[in-house]
Amino acid sequence: MGLFKFLKEKFTKKKEEKVELTPESKKEEESLKKYNDGLEKSRKNFSNKLDELAKRYKSANQEYFEELEEILIEADCGVSFTINTIENLLEYTKENSITNPKEINEMLVDRMFLNYLKEGEDIKNELTFDHKPVILLMTGVNGVGKTTTIAKLAKRYIAQGKKVMLVAADTFRAGAKEQLTIWANRLEIPIVTGEDNEDPASVAYKGTKKGIDEEFDLVIIDTAGRLQNKKNLMEELRKIYNVVTKLSEKTPECFLVIDATTGQNGVLQAKAFKELINITGIVITKMDGTSKGGIILAIREELGIPVRFIGLGEKDSDLEEFDLDKYLYGLCSSLIKDE
Amino acid sequence: MAFEALSEKFSKVIKKIKGESHLSEKNMDEMLKEVRIALLEADVNYKVVRDFVNGVKEKALGEKVFDQLNPSEMVVKIVRDELVNLLGSDACELTYNKNKPTIVLLVGLQGSGKTTTAGKLAYLMKNKLNKRVLMAACDVYRPAAIDQLDQIAKQINVPLVNFGTKENPVNIALKAKEQAYNDHYDVLIIDTAGRLQIDEALMEELKNIKEKVAPDEILLLTDAMAGQDSVNVAKKFNEDLTLTGAIMSKMDGDSRGGAALSIAHVTGVPIKFIGTGEKISDLDIFHPDRMAERILGMGDVLTLIDKVSENIDEKDAKKSVKKMVEGNFTLEDMLKQMKQVQKLGSLGGILKLIPGMPKVNDAQLSAAEKEMKNFEVIINSMTPEERAHPEILKNSRKVRIAKGSGKTNADVNKVLKKYDQMKLMMKQMRGKNGKFNFPSGMGINGKMPF
Missing domain, CATH: 1.20.120.140 (SRP54, nucleotide-binding domain)
Known part of the structure; x- marks a missing residue:
């Protein structure tokens, strides 16, 4: 079965059958809508381009593949990923004498995400609450949206009935502590903060300790943004990680937050953070812009780190568990409808 | 990499x-x-x-x-x-009005560094250019954005127009302008909320601020790590606001910053400043030549490549490569190689041409150069037979060589140890791909060849 057909059946058939809406299927539909809305701008730049391209060519030739290459590069998939994918596709279509542009487009999308799946062990995106407290360390370079993502994650798990607290271990940036405190107040959950320029590891320690003593389900620790080539700052993060790991029953969850507008530096970011601490997942933010976030493919291919959550808007409810099928549907729904 | x-x-x-x-x-x-x-x-x-x-x-x-x-x-x-x-552009510096305040409006996506840069700009103008600076906090959306600017303003002792988050950003900007005129400030820096360029409502707000306040400079903040989409961002901001320049933040990272070229190409506006660190003073004037080299990722490496290809005697190099591959690498060959490297100029000079080599300091450099000279003297004190068959070197010969070269026994052993290492390396390389490509591997992996 073709990829598009599969997605179409998965996501549109239900509607036609008019199955009675259970709360669960309703939630599922809402989630799909969020993907579809959030990725609207990305779709315009990605699948609409593929669509236009297919309409311009009767059969695919060398030029066609060059234009495909352009679309992938513009999605920030990276040069080597793009060249490999296109070459692979070119070879396959030649061997099997496939020249129908639409068919080729579908195969391209399929191939782009094939590796994503291949690399994946079965990963559960949601946090697993099999011990108390689950510690979640949020890391990333400056300005990617760590603090906002923390608020979104906290809201998500509060809604699931979890007892959540926040720890403001960014003691460096002006206003960072205040920003997280405002969120904690809005969400009506406790927060542990430190003095300005206090050792962030000591704040993380205090927070984790409180989380254990008061039996919270989830402790989310905010850390300062740091560029991955800053040795001292990276060492500081390692220290935070070590302190928290020592206290915690299980190794903490460590999310790396990546901005969807990031270019090829995203791979270096993921690599550096992964080498330093055990990164267990990526949160990709700002996907509601025009960026395509192709960098997650390169990261997945090179480092095998999965995306766990995806930020699809500015509201504190605009965070979804990453679901490849929904993501593809959101990114390609304009192509799928033609099927 | x-x-x-x-x-x-x-x-x-x-x-x-x-x-x-x-x-x-x-x-x-x-x-x-x-x-x-x-x-x-x-x-x-x-x-x-x-x-x-x-x-x-x-x-x-x-x-x-x-x-x-x-x-x-x-x-x-x-x-x-x-x-x-x-x-490049000659318009890199900001132009300041003589008789009225110069108004600078900072705009950009979320997380591009507007608030931090507002503080850095204010610091630069106040302390280096002796301007009287006023700042205005117009980001009423992001929690604690105003707190952040307030803390920075206090830290650098610059007054801040702060009406909290209840006031409309356009009104805040307008009131700030009034204050700047009434109190005869030289500069007013307006910090705005980050926004997606496709957010029509928020873009409209910026257009309103522009219309009411008539800023002299509208500067777009761009993240040095930005990807392909930076073109669309710059284009839309420029269409809506007619930018006068750009500031590139987070240049202290290891991204190549190609977005700079995209923005220059699409908007034609000059990049005026770059953010180079987390400290308040870490804002620099933009240098097009340095940026060009960074984007190409080569520093002066092209000069280096030319130097290498001009100065290396191809025949000699090929001969020694052949010997290495065959396992007949002698001390004589090692000396020849060292000399070829020396032809390129001082080791320090070469390493300086290579970007991304910050780990070698001057002391280490001069030590390495000294070591190379020592090697040469010692090998020159050997007989041809000894150079071709280093394995015959026993203690008495070593003592003689040490005396002859004015070095110690330990120095002689060092040469032999290096020789063994190189020979072993050759062997491993031969195992890998059967050929050894001198000298492109030299120094580039961060290791000294000698």
Whole structure:
């Protein structure tokens, strides 16, 4: 079965059958809508381009593949990923004498995400609450949206009935502590903060300790943004990680937050953070812009780190568990409808 | 990482072209292909790359590169010059009004560094240019954004117009302007909320601020790590607001910052400042030439490549490579290699040409150079037979050599140890791919060859 057909059946058939809406299927539909809305701008730049391209060519030739290459590069998939994918596709279509542009487009999308799946062990995106407290360390370079993502994650798990607290271990940036405190107040959950320029590891320690003593389900620790080539700052993060790991029953969850507008530096970011601490997942933010976030493919291919959550808007409810099928549907729904 | 690949590719292409008596359109295309990949890897937008490479090609053809003595050099020079040209401008400095406040409006996406940069700009103007600076906090959306600016303002002792988050940003900007005029400030810096360029409501708000306040400078903040989409961002901001310049933040990271080229190409506005660190004083004037080299990821490596290919005696190198592969590598060969490297100039000079080599300090450099000289003296004190068959070197010979060269026994052992290491390395390389490519591996992996 073709990829598009599969997605179409998965996501549109239900509607036609008019199955009675259970709360669960309703939630599922809402989630799909969020993907579809959030990725609207990305779709315009990605699948609409593929669509236009297919309409311009009767059969695919060398030029066609060059234009495909352009679309992938513009999605920030990276040069080597793009060249490999296109070459692979070119070879396959030649061997099997496939020249129908639409068919080729579908195969391209399929191939782009094939590796994503291949690399994946079965990963559960949601946090697993099999011990108390689950510690979640949020890391990333400056300005990617760590603090906002923390608020979104906290809201998500509060809604699931979890007892959540926040720890403001960014003691460096002006206003960072205040920003997280405002969120904690809005969400009506406790927060542990430190003095300005206090050792962030000591704040993380205090927070984790409180989380254990008061039996919270989830402790989310905010850390300062740091560029991955800053040795001292990276060492500081390692220290935070070590302190928290020592206290915690299980190794903490460590999310790396990546901005969807990031270019090829995203791979270096993921690599550096992964080498330093055990990164267990990526949160990709700002996907509601025009960026395509192709960098997650390169990261997945090179480092095998999965995306766990995806930020699809500015509201504190605009965070979804990453679901490849929904993501593809959101990114390609304009192509799928033609099927 | 990316740099190694690029320099290798370039040197390969250059070598290829060097072998030919003149540059043809075909081999120039090959070079330009590498340039294209370098630019794409640096996150320059695809379309911008295409235009740029075509422009370079035209220029190269127009300048009759083909008749030049060293055509490969010419092509590279044109690439670099064109980059500098596109990125560069005389309008790098801000212009200040004489009799009224100069109003600077900072705009950009979320997380691009507006608030931090507002503080840095204020600090620079106040402390280096002796301006009386006022700041205005118009980001009423992001929690604690105003707190952040307030803390920075206090830290650098600059007054802040702060109406909290209840007031409309347009009104805040207007009131700030009034205050700047009434109190005769030299500069007013307005910080705004981050927004997506496709957020019509928030873009409308910026247009309103622009209309009411009439800023002298509207500066777009761009993240040095930004990818392909930076073109769309810059384009829309420019269409809506007519930017006067850009500031590139987070340049202290290890991204290549190709977005700078995209923005320059699409908007034509100059990049005026770059953020180079987390401290309040870490804001620098933008240098187009440095940026060009960073985007290409090569520093002066092209100079280095040329130096290498000019100074290495191909015959000699080939001979020693052959010997190495066959396992007949002698001390004599090691000495020859060292001399070839020395021909390039001082080790320190060479390493300085290579970007991304910050780990070697001057002390280490001079130590390495001294070691090379020691090796030469010691090997020169050996007999030809000893040089060809170092295994015959026993204690008495070593003592003689040490005396003859004015060094110690330990120094002689050092040479022999190095020789053994190199021989072992050759063996391993032979195991890998059967050939040893001298000297492209030299120094580039961060290890000293000697």
